Amino acid sequence: MKLYYTPNSPYARICRIVADAHGLTNDLELVRVPLRDTTSTLIPLSTMGRVPVLTDGDLVLSEGRHICAYLDEKAGVAPKVATYGDWPAVAREAEALAFLDAVTVWTRELRRSEDERSPFLLQVEEEQVVRMIAHFDNILKAPAGSPALTYENLCIAVAMSSLDFYELAANWRSGYPSLAAWVGAYEAMPIIQDSVPTAAAMNLFTR
Ligand SMILES: N[C@@H](CCC(=O)N[C@@H](CS)C(=O)NCC(=O)O)C(=O)O
Structure with missing residues (x-):
């Protein structure tokens, strides 16, 4: 593969x-x-x-x-993506992926030169993302055991990591302690640390 x-x-x-x-x-x-x-x-x-x-x-x-x-x-492991039939899980996963999509659109717009950025798009994405951060803070708590590497949870964990990398939604940890504890559990895992975004790895074709 x-x-x-x-x-x-x-x-x-x-x-x-x-x-x-x-x-x-x-x-x-x-x-x-x-x-x-x-x-x-x-x-x-x-x-x-x-x-x-x-x-x-x-x-x-x-x-x-x-x-x-x-x-x-x-x-040969049980699916870590939501399966059709388990509709609450499908709904949660869709929400997590939509959040990652919004973060990605926001960060992509910020990689354009300042004079090319759309203030409208930046505002829309920021509002969506901040709303979702508050929502996740309400529903997520630090996992008791080893954090589950489901597709849903990974969408949220890597999206938060992208926000940190691009220094967006600054200080979200102090405003949203429950989400901070949840993300912290993922950040502590070597398997997550091995792939954090870096400035050195920025793709050359960033527009
Ligand atoms: N829905 C796709 C989204 C993939 C996606 O948007 N990838 C971005 C990179 S993060 C990309 O390749 N964008 C093409 C571009 O920027 O030209 C997925 O979940 O895999």
């Missing part, structure tokens, strides 16, 4: 964490690719040119959630 990724993509990060948690790293070749490069090896695989993309023989998966479900199956 090959996973096409960029080091700071939160969606690809979730897949890397899941592969690691399942002991599949030796079965997974990581292929770092540039984004928005028409000559990239990614484009023939996935016309959208987004990461993550997972290939296994002829199979090409280009959605992080599907990649995680496939890795669950490969590892």
Whole structure:
């Protein structure tokens, strides 16, 4: 299997964490690719040119959630993605993914030069994200045992990590202690620490 990724993509990060948690790293070749490069090896695989993309023989998966479900199956473990039928879990996972999407749109807009940024978009994303942080603070508590590496929880954990990396929603820890304790449990895990975003790994094609 090959996973096409960029080091700071939160969606690809979730897949890397899941592969690691399942002991599949030796079965997974990581292929770092540039984004928005028409000559990239990614484009023939996935016309959208987004990461993550997972290939296994002829199979090409280009959605992080599907990649995680496939890795669950490969590892022979119970699905860590919500299964249709368990609708409350599906609803929670959708909310977590929508939060990650909002954080991603916000951070992408901030990677544009200042004169190109849309104040409207920045305001919309900030409002959504801050509202969701308050919501998660209401419903999440630090896990009693080892934090569950479900797709839902990883969406929230990596999204909060992206906010920290881009220094957004500053001081959220003091305003939202319950969420801070929940995130702290994930941050303490070596498997999470191994993939934190770094300035050195910023993709060259950032527009
Ligand atoms: N729905 C996709 C979203 C993937 C996505 O948006 N990836 C971003 C990187 S974080 C990307 O490749 N964007 C293409 C670009 O910025 O040109 C998933 O969950 O995997």
